[in-house]
Amino acid sequence: MTGRVLPNLLNPLDRSGDVLAFPRGRQPKLTEAELRAAVAAQMKDAEIAERFGLSKQRVYQLRQKHGLVRKRQPRGARARFEPKIATERPATMPPVDHPALTEARTIYPATVVPVDGLLNVLVSGANHWKIGSRIQKGRWAGFPVYTLTLEERATCPDSCRHWRSCYGNAMHLAKRVRVGQGLEDRLGHELAILQSRHPAGFAVRLHVLGDFYSVGYVDLWASFLARFPALHVFGFTARIDGRNDPIAAALVHLVLAQWSRFAIRFSNAPIDECSTVTVEHPRQVPANAVLCPQQVGKTDSCSTCALCWQSRRRVAFLQH
Ligand code: SF4
Structure with a gap:
C-alpha cells in the first residue's frame, strides 16, 4: 500500500482517485523509540520501511546504529514464546512533570x-x-x-x-x-x-x-x-x-x-463482557479473557482477527 485512501468530498461519484501518493520531498524520520517499538512488535524491515516511508536499507542501517540486531533462531529450534510479543503500548514515557x-x-x-x-x-x-x-x-x-x-x-x-x-x-x-x-x-x-x-x-x-x-x-x-x-x-x-x-x-x-x-x-473496566484487561504476561490473562491474538503473532491485524466485535468476551492486552 503506498497511499492513503481518501473520500473525494468534491465529487462523490468519482471513485477513480481514491489513492493519493505520499507527498514527495523530505522523508519522514523514524525515531529510535518508534524503531524499538516496531522491532519489539516483530515488524520486518520491509514493513517498517513502508510504514515510515524509508528504504529497507535505511531501516537496516538504523537498526545497526541503535544495536537492534535480530537474533537468529538456532536451526531446528522450536519457536519459543518470547520476543514475538507486540506490546499494547511502546515504552515511551515523558517525565512525570512534562x-x-x-x-x-x-x-x-x-x-x-x-x-x-x-x-x-x-x-x-x-x-x-x-x-x-x-x-x-x-x-x-x-x-x-x-x-x-x-x-x-x-x-x-x-x-x-x-x-x-x-x-x-x-x-x-x-x-x-x-x-x-x-x-x-x-x-x-x-x-x-x-x-x-x-x-x-x-x-x-x-x-x-x-x-x-x-x-x-x-x-x-x-x-x-x-x-x-x-x-x-x-x-x-x-x-x-x-x-x-x-x-x-x-x-x-x-x-x-x-x-x-x-x-x-471499556478498557480495564471491572466487568466480564465488552471490556478489556491489561496484563504484564500471558500467564496473568484471567480465565474470562482472551489474549489479543495479534500481540502474540497469531494474526496480522484487527482486520484478520475480528475478535473485538465478533465476541463480547473480555480481551486481554499485554502492557509494555
Ligand atoms: S480485533 Fe481486538 S483482539 Fe483482535 S487483533 Fe484487534 S485488538 Fe487484538
Missing part, C-alpha cells in the same frame, strides 16, 4: 490540525499496520476499515491508566483532528459518502488516539448509526466510570443497545 501531562494534551501540539486543513478526517486502516484495510473474517467480512484520530489526553478522562504511558507518545507523525463542531459536521459528510460507496457495510475504528469527549459527541454517533445503516464501529474507551462520568454513562447505554454495530470496549 507539561503535556498537567495540561492534558499531546506532547506533539503541532500535530493537532483543524478540520479545514484536512481532505478527510476518516483515514483508511491501511495506514495502521495493526488495524488493516479490509476485514477478512466474521460478520463484518469484506468491510473496508477507516480510522479517526483525536488528540490524546485532551479528549480522555484523567483516570486513564495510560495517562502518562499513552501510545500517542510514540506517534509524532500522526495527525490529531481538532475536536468541535467542525469535526462533527465533517463526520456527517464523510460518513454519508462512505454509506453511498459501501452500502453493504464499512467499519470505523474509534479512536486510534483520544476518546469520546462529550455526551453530545456520543449522541452524535448514536444518530450516525440511525442515519447510516452500513456504519459499524469498533474500538475502546477509557471512560468506564458510569456513576460519575456522564460521557461514560451515555456510552454504556449506547453499547448495550447497539453492540452488534457499536462494539466499543
Whole structure:
C-alpha cells in the first residue's frame, strides 16, 4: 500500500482517485523509540520501511546504529514464546512533570490540525499496520476499515491508566483532528459518502488516539448509526466510570443497545463482557479473557482477527 485512501468530498461519484501518493520531498524520520517499538512488535524491515516511508536499507542501517540486531533462531529450534510479543503500548514515557501531562494534551501540539486543513478526517486502516484495510473474517467480512484520530489526553478522562504511558507518545507523525463542531459536521459528510460507496457495510475504528469527549459527541454517533445503516464501529474507551462520568454513562447505554454495530470496549473496566484487561504476561490473562491474538503473532491485524466485535468476551492486552 503506498497511499492513503481518501473520500473525494468534491465529487462523490468519482471513485477513480481514491489513492493519493505520499507527498514527495523530505522523508519522514523514524525515531529510535518508534524503531524499538516496531522491532519489539516483530515488524520486518520491509514493513517498517513502508510504514515510515524509508528504504529497507535505511531501516537496516538504523537498526545497526541503535544495536537492534535480530537474533537468529538456532536451526531446528522450536519457536519459543518470547520476543514475538507486540506490546499494547511502546515504552515511551515523558517525565512525570512534562507539561503535556498537567495540561492534558499531546506532547506533539503541532500535530493537532483543524478540520479545514484536512481532505478527510476518516483515514483508511491501511495506514495502521495493526488495524488493516479490509476485514477478512466474521460478520463484518469484506468491510473496508477507516480510522479517526483525536488528540490524546485532551479528549480522555484523567483516570486513564495510560495517562502518562499513552501510545500517542510514540506517534509524532500522526495527525490529531481538532475536536468541535467542525469535526462533527465533517463526520456527517464523510460518513454519508462512505454509506453511498459501501452500502453493504464499512467499519470505523474509534479512536486510534483520544476518546469520546462529550455526551453530545456520543449522541452524535448514536444518530450516525440511525442515519447510516452500513456504519459499524469498533474500538475502546477509557471512560468506564458510569456513576460519575456522564460521557461514560451515555456510552454504556449506547453499547448495550447497539453492540452488534457499536462494539466499543471499556478498557480495564471491572466487568466480564465488552471490556478489556491489561496484563504484564500471558500467564496473568484471567480465565474470562482472551489474549489479543495479534500481540502474540497469531494474526496480522484487527482486520484478520475480528475478535473485538465478533465476541463480547473480555480481551486481554499485554502492557509494555
Ligand atoms: S483482539 Fe483482535 S480485533 Fe481486538 S485488538 Fe487484538 S487483533 Fe484487534
